[in-house]
Amino acid sequence: MTEPGTARLSREEQVLERIERVRRRPRVRESHITLAHGAGGKATQTLVEALFVERFRNPALEALGDGAVLAVDGGRMAFTTDSFVVSPLFFPGGDIGDLAVNGTVNDLAMCGARPLYLSAGFILEEGFAVDDLRRIVASMAAAAERAGVAVVTGDTKVVERGKADGCYVTTAGVGVLDRDLELGAAAVRPGDAVLVSGPIGEHGVTIMLARGELEIEADLASDTAPLHGPVAALLDAVPGGVRVLRDATRGGVATVLNELARAAGAAVVVRESAVPVRPVVHGACELLGIDPLYVACEGRFVAVVDGDRADAALEALRAHPLGEDAAIVGRVEAEPAGMVLLETPIGGTRIIDMLVGDPLPRIC
Amino acid sequence: MTEPGTARLSREEQVLERIERVRRRPRVRESHITLAHGAGGKATQTLVEALFVERFRNPALEALGDGAVLAVDGGRMAFTTDSFVVSPLFFPGGDIGDLAVNGTVNDLAMCGARPLYLSAGFILEEGFAVDDLRRIVASMAAAAERAGVAVVTGDTKVVERGKADGCYVTTAGVGVLDRDLELGAAAVRPGDAVLVSGPIGEHGVTIMLARGELEIEADLASDTAPLHGPVAALLDAVPGGVRVLRDATRGGVATVLNELARAAGAAVVVRESAVPVRPVVHGACELLGIDPLYVACEGRFVAVVDGDRADAALEALRAHPLGEDAAIVGRVEAEPAGMVLLETPIGGTRIIDMLVGDPLPRIC
Numbered sequence: 001m002t003e004p005g006t007a008r009l010s011r012e013e014q015v016l017e018r019i020e021r022v023r024r025r026p027r028v029r030e031s032h033i034t035l036a037h038g039a040g041g042k043a044t045q046t047l048v049e050a051l052f053v054e055r056f057r058n059p060a061l062e063a064l065g066d067g068a069v070l071a072v073d074g075g076r077m078a079f080t081t082d083s084f085v086v087s088p089l090f091f092p093g094g095d096i097g098d099l100a101v102n103g104t105v106n107d108l109a110m111c112g113a114r115p116l117y118l119s120a121g122f123i124l125e126e127g128f129a130v131d132d133l134r135r136i137v138a139s140m141a142a143a144a145e146r147a148g149v150a151v152v153t154g155d156t157k158v159v160e161r162g163k164a165d166g167c168y169v170t171t172a173g174v175g176v177l178d179r180d181l182e183l184g185a186a187a188v189r190p191g192d193a194v195l196v197s198g199p200i201g202e203h204g205v206t207i208m209l210a211r212g213e214l215e216i217e218a219d220l221a222s223d224t225a226p227l228h229g230p231v232a233a234l235l236d237a238v239p240g241g242v243r244v245l246r247d248a249t250r251g252g253v254a255t256v257l258n259e260l261a262r263a264a265g266a267a268v269v270v271r272e273s274a275v276p277v278r279p280v281v282h283g284a285c286e287l288l289g290i291d292p293l294y295v296a297c298e299g300r301f302v303a304v305v306d307g308d309r310a311d312a313a314l315e316a317l318r319a320h321p322l323g324e325d326a327a328i329v330g331r332v333e334a335e336p337a338g339m340v341l342l343e344t345p346i347g348g349t350r351i352i353d354m355l356v357g358d359p360l361p362r363i364c
Numbered sequence: 365m366t367e368p369g370t371a372r373l374s375r376e377e378q379v380l381e382r383i384e385r386v387r388r389r390p391r392v393r394e395s396h397i398t399l400a401h402g403a404g405g406k407a408t409q410t411l412v413e414a415l416f417v418e419r420f421r422n423p424a425l426e427a428l429g430d431g432a433v434l435a436v437d438g439g440r441m442a443f444t445t446d447s448f449v450v451s452p453l454f455f456p457g458g459d460i461g462d463l464a465v466n467g468t469v470n471d472l473a474m475c476g477a478r479p480l481y482l483s484a485g486f487i488l489e490e491g492f493a494v495d496d497l498r499r500i501v502a503s504m505a506a507a508a509e510r511a512g513v514a515v516v517t518g519d520t521k522v523v524e525r526g527k528a529d530g531c532y533v534t535t536a537g538v539g540v541l542d543r544d545l546e547l548g549a550a551a552v553r554p555g556d557a558v559l560v561s562g563p564i565g566e567h568g569v570t571i572m573l574a575r576g577e578l579e580i581e582a583d584l585a586s587d588t589a590p591l592h593g594p595v596a597a598l599l600d601a602v603p604g605g606v607r608v609l610r611d612a613t614r615g616g617v618a619t620v621l622n623e624l625a626r627a628a629g630a631a632v633v634v635r636e637s638a639v640p641v642r643p644v645v646h647g648a649c650e651l652l653g654i655d656p657l658y659v660a661c662e663g664r665f666v667a668v669v670d671g672d673r674a675d676a677a678l679e680a681l682r683a684h685p686l687g688e689d690a691a692i693v694g695r696v697e698a699e700p701a702g703m704v705l706l707e708t709p710i711g712g713t714r715i716i717d718m719l720v721g722d723p724l725p726r727i728c
Contacts, residue, residue: 033492038522051498052484052518055505060481060516068516070481073540075437081483081536082519085527117424117434119445120416121534123487128397134415141419152424152432154416155446155534158402159726163449165527170485170519172445172536176437362523 026050034358038085040250040296041355045259063184064263066107066246069177078113080104081172087362089132089166091210093203093221096169097139099298099364102224103249104173105147109228110245110301112183112235113175115147120154120171125164136167147226149173179235185263187243193310194268194330195303197230197323198223199276200253201295204363205284214287218280225299230323234303237316241306248300249364251355254293256302257330257340258354268340270330270352293342294355296363304332390414398722402449404614404660405719409623427548428627430474430610433541442477444468445536451726453496453530455574457567457585460533461503463662463728466588467613468537469511473592474609474665476547476599477539479511484518484535489528500531511590513537543599549627551607557674558632558694559667561594561687562587563640564617565659568727569648578651582644589663594687598667601680605670612664613728615719618657620666621694621704622718632704634694634716657706658719660727668696 026049036043053062060068067080084100094102101118108115120140124133144151202223209218227247235242246256253275257268270293277285277292285292299322305313310328317323340352390413400407417426424432431444448464458466465482472479484504488497508515566587573582591611599606610620617639621632634657641649641656649656663686669677674692681687704716 028494031494033488033490033494033497033522035490035522035524038488038520044520047520048518051494051501052515052520055501056508056515056518058514058516060514061518068481068483070516072441072480072538073437073439077436077538079481079483079536079538080517081485081534083485083487083521083534085487085521085523116436117432117443119432119443119536121445121447121485121536123447123449123532123534124397124402126397126399130392130395130397130415133397137415137419144420150422150424151416151420152422152434153444154412154420154425156402156408156411156416157447157449157726158397158399158722159449159529159532160399162526163529165523168487168521168523168532170445170447170487170534170536172443172483172485172534174436174441174443174538358522362521 035361036358039355039358041255065184066110069111076177078108078111078175078177080107081170082107083168083170084364085168085362086207086364087165088210091222092206094224095136095139096167097136098143099224100169100171101140101143101147102226102298103364104171105149105226105228106247108173108175109231110247112179112181113177115149115173115175115228118144118149118151118171118173120151120169122156123164123168124156124158125166126158126161128166133167147228183242183244185244185260188260188264188266188304188332190266190332190334191307192243192304192332193307193328194332195305195313195317195326195328196253196276196300197317198300198325199278200248200297200300201277201281201285201292203298204295204360205281207363208288208360209284214284216284218284220280223297223299225322227299227301227322230317230320233316233320234313238305238309238313241309241313243304246302248297248302250296252294252296253302254340254352255355260304261340262338265337267333267336268330269333269343270340271343273345274327274329276325276327290359293352295360298364307331399725400722403719403722405619409718429548430471433475440541442472442475442539442541444471445534446471447532447534448728449532449726450571450728451529452574453500455586456570458588459500459503460531461500462507463588464533464535465504465507465511466590466662467728468535469513469590469592470611472537472539473595474611476543476545477541479513479537479539479592482508482513482515482535482537484515484533486520487528487532488520488522489530490522490525492530497531511592547606547608549608549624552624552628552630552668552696554630554696554698555671556607556668556696557671557692558634558696559669559677559681559690559692560617560640560664561681562664562689563642564612564661564664565641565645565649565656567662568659568724569645571727572652572724573648578648580648582648584644587661587663589686591663591665591686594681594684597680597684598677602669602673602677605673605677607668610666612661612666614660616658616660617666618704618716619719624668625704626702629701631697631700632694633697633707634704635707637709638691638693640689640691654723657716659724662728671695
């Protein structure tokens, strides 16, 4: 069978092309799973592309969005899942329960969908306190109510002591696309503006502080929140002007921008001074030796919008309680394709790569 | 607000009714999670009803089917999830990968839905062999292809060594209801026939043998298989005649029948001699000291059908490769409501309760 696009190539060219394709194919070089494979950065991406996408191959999965957009019965729906293994289970501003609900609601929102229904799968460790489970479930129910979704189906498994860490939650969600949208990295073009919906890194730093790994106390809480509200405000304000939406979870804003730059074949240039970071997050990140751009948020998203309509987009976001500190942080340029550059306040420029390793394990 | 049905009760009657409702409300008496809470029997049911249903309250969840049936955009869809923690990960006849795909396909099939899309959430233990993950993913891909579904979205988390057991998989699935069906325990009535689609207990016994807990070797493999094919054959053969479908996983056929009897407010009478059990399963169950009726299948289902059309239903099932050993095993009677009775070959009758405790942990 002739593969599409190769019909007019000579046999030699076809062989060379095939070699090149194999060469470029992502490969997992490690023989065993490391924490980095779960960190959301480079190792995760390679694992996903080399193992999962390679085997499951289908257009919805290959789009590699926060969820899959599917044609069902004439309409379009979004479908997504996330597993949550955050440690500790309870932290300032939330717990694994509302984190799981908001996380799945947000993945649907990033597809441009109206979240409707959630499922919840629990993996519990023998000996886990029933009262803690009760608290998690109550928090899920409250988050679901806040987001206007219903948890309609679930499952519970129990493993022996020492085969889990209290409680893991996997949520999946479905939503419908009411709008005629084609969101995705493919729509991104030079001249577009890059926005973030609020101050970054608060969730990740809150978790690190809750673990007591830094000997500081700070008045800080997770940013976990359902984002379909500000997303709807944005989509209403600049119809047809939003290119792509991504929530900045594992790997943070830097990783999201790298994925977008790579997928769009364009450059993203970020002005460091424009990125909203609260002083306490900044301080904690300095102690941790990590750039806030790599720290997970659970209630912030990145939006790439038509550059000419960036101000209207910003205004719409800022008018929403969950976007009041939104900011235009950068722009899309043609070159250097696939890269993210940071303009520093002192006039320098440096490359911001994807997250490598796992400086902040089990953040969500 | 007056609650429906209470409008004509006196204030005193209303108070008494409310007290009675609270008294009947399921309560988790244990302070900590035990393996029994994950076994699919009585403890699981209490946990689900007392914690999850109580908090998440919505009609789709309260139906307590294998999945939720939902109205979306004028049509009807089914949505379901299951977490898989089976040990060992690889066993004769399958592995955690095809088990997870088939399990979710089957939950959709039991709703009368045509399975379409699956999600997969992986929780991996640091140090897990990448080749084992590759093998699991390959097995999922093959099972998805066999069942005609696509894995369209997923997530991967990694936890530290000793915080999981290699690999846990949570699948969720969506499907559409092409048929105008109202399946559910509410449709069950005296005179209905009870069928099983094939010999029971093979999956559970295979897992126990694979763990080496019995010092016997047997030519036995898991029955894991996608059941939407035989279900479609059944629904086509007796349109309007199928009351309810349930796959007999954790807790086995006995637990499914107890749930149905309770929900339908009817009795189920099973003829022990009519229940298909392979001799090797029978033998292993004797050694384990457990009734095959409580042992999980992953490729068999229970169908309650109109008693007058039981023969046509049986014929249709037997004509399908995954139902060739199907059997009519019992009937529904009015009394004693909520109970399952077993007629033994020697003319006796005994009560078959739900599964209590967890004789076979981590079977799926």
